[in-house]
Amino acid sequence: MARLKKSDLIGLALQAIADGGWVIELLTKGNEHPARFKMSRAGVEHHVRLYIWNLSHGGKSRSEHEFRIQITGIEQFEPEPDGRTLILGWGEEFGVFAAFDVQHRLGALGASPSIQITDATLKSAAEDGGAAQDKGDGERAVAVRPGRLGRYVENQEAIHAGDLSALLGDEPEDEPTDLEKSLIDLSANDLKREFGTPGEADLRADVIAQIDSLLGALDESRPAEPGQIGHNLPPEAIDEDVGVAPAIEEAANGIRDELAKPEPDAAEVGKAGAKLAWAAHLLDMAKAEGAKLIEKGKDLAREYAAKALWGAAGTIGVVFKEEIVALLHRVAEAVLRWLQHVSIF
DNA sequence: AGTGACGAATGCGAGAATGC
């Protein structure tokens, strides 16, 4: 069976999460295992530790239905402090990830322990998006299609507790728009860039002008007594009713700061642009789905955006917010034009 | 090209579950 290299496995998982609209910042080298990374989207941010192996069949002498990962190269699993820990197996022939609950695997490991999952669970996930298998002792092995891996990360605890609604929901996959995909693609760190070429200054000035309009519109739509919002928006802040504006402002200011430099970090600009495009996407979805999301939304990021758009306290005018959505699109498009101009393929 | 490290394939054994 095809076997992927460690760097490919890590890349596959990161790509699956990125395809869900998350901006990924890898904190370890490409083949370092476990991999650690930061995933962020519209003000929501998770630090993640990723353990991943190929999923293989149990062997000739084993049940034909048995698949497993074999834990090699580590003495024990170490959970990510204040973050998420993923134990994944990539099942190439099923096109799904197997995911195991780190809370049940925190003890010392043997010389070459393995963790099993059945083909029925893997097939079921390939069809339905996700599936769980009771392994006894309260442990559930989960299988998840790549397009929903981001949801798995967000709802890991509930899913291993048996609530698969986040994986099985009828909502469309959180597919990024073409604009977001293009920005994410052009945010690759290994792309060469060239600055100061003819026309580049004009494109750069256009981005800054659009950002100024956006920040101005945000200022105007701010309630009379806004309450000062902190710098970064930590994940736990989702529960607070602070709106999506701080995350937008942070991304916009980040772009402006970079573009003030003679040689900006284009990858950072691209990632921030993707964040703005995603915010616009969320706000569009929230507008379409209306206030019901505020009550029922399972996707925290979308709920968060819905609150921001509709104004949880009724203090923010929709007309202003629609204008802001349009401005977010314009900034992201301007960033894309600039990135396309400075990137060398 | 040689070497070592790593990871997957394979086989085996222990223990639990099930059926007679």
Add this chain to the structure above:
DNA sequence: GCATTCTCGCATTCGTCACT
């Protein structure tokens, strides 16, 4: 109670890859 089956974990072997 015993035999069989199944699940799970461990050990060994072997192939692949990276490094020198």
